Amino acid sequence: MTTSITLEPGVSLQPVQAECPHCACCSAALCRKGRASVLGCAGCTRADLRATVSRCPCSASLTEGTAAWRAGMVAATLAATELPLSTPLENLLRALADGAETVTDPHGLLVALRLREFVQTRGGLLAVTCFGRAYLAARDGGASSSGPA
Known part of the structure; x- marks a missing residue:
């Protein structure tokens, strides 16, 4: 049996991203971006998801080595x-x-x-x-x- 998915024009599926091994709020890719940005994970995500990742420890200013820490x-x-x-x-x-x-x-x-x-x-x-x-x-x-x- 084959299942097909019909999408509206202009709509695409996002690939599933790997979970971050250090936090429960982000994907591994988002935390990599967040650590490299002074804005952290919250500054690297959509406005509707910022509250979810706003306290991510992976990119926090007091987490040594992050751009925000520097x-x-x-x-x-x-x-x-x-x-x-x-x-x-x-x-x-x-x-x-x-x-x-x-x-x-x-x-x-x-x-x-x-x-x-x-x-x-x-x-x-x-x-x-x-x-x-x-x-x-x-x-x-x-x-x-x-x-x-």
């Missing part, structure tokens, strides 16, 4: 050298980087550090990201230990 490291270093944080913000970032278990933030400064992705919450605790560490290393005149040389 751009973030450059931005953190440039911020350190060209437009440093205010003294209270930098002191707060340094306290967190030095392992302070509790920090006082009476003026809501953590929001600015979160927006720059210098800190994030991991396991219910605040942690300095690779971007925050790159910023501090550049401020101190050294190279960041996070990432390739």
Whole structure:
């Protein structure tokens, strides 16, 4: 028995794409494109599917080696050298980087550090990201230990 499919003119079938081995939201081909783009997987897909892939870990800015990660490291270093944080913000970032278990933030400064992705919450605790560490290393005149040389 032969099954035939009739398509309307101008309509074509998309070939099935291999699933990404690292996430459940994308195809392997999309994640390859997303890792190479500062826009990530969401920026490489149709508008109606962006919500599905918007948090893909394969192309996330904090995933080492992605184009978005490289751009973030450059931005953190440039911020350190060209437009440093205010003294209270930098002191707060340094306290967190030095392992302070509790920090006082009476003026809501953590929001600015979160927006720059210098800190994030991991396991219910605040942690300095690779971007925050790159910023501090550049401020101190050294190279960041996070990432390739």
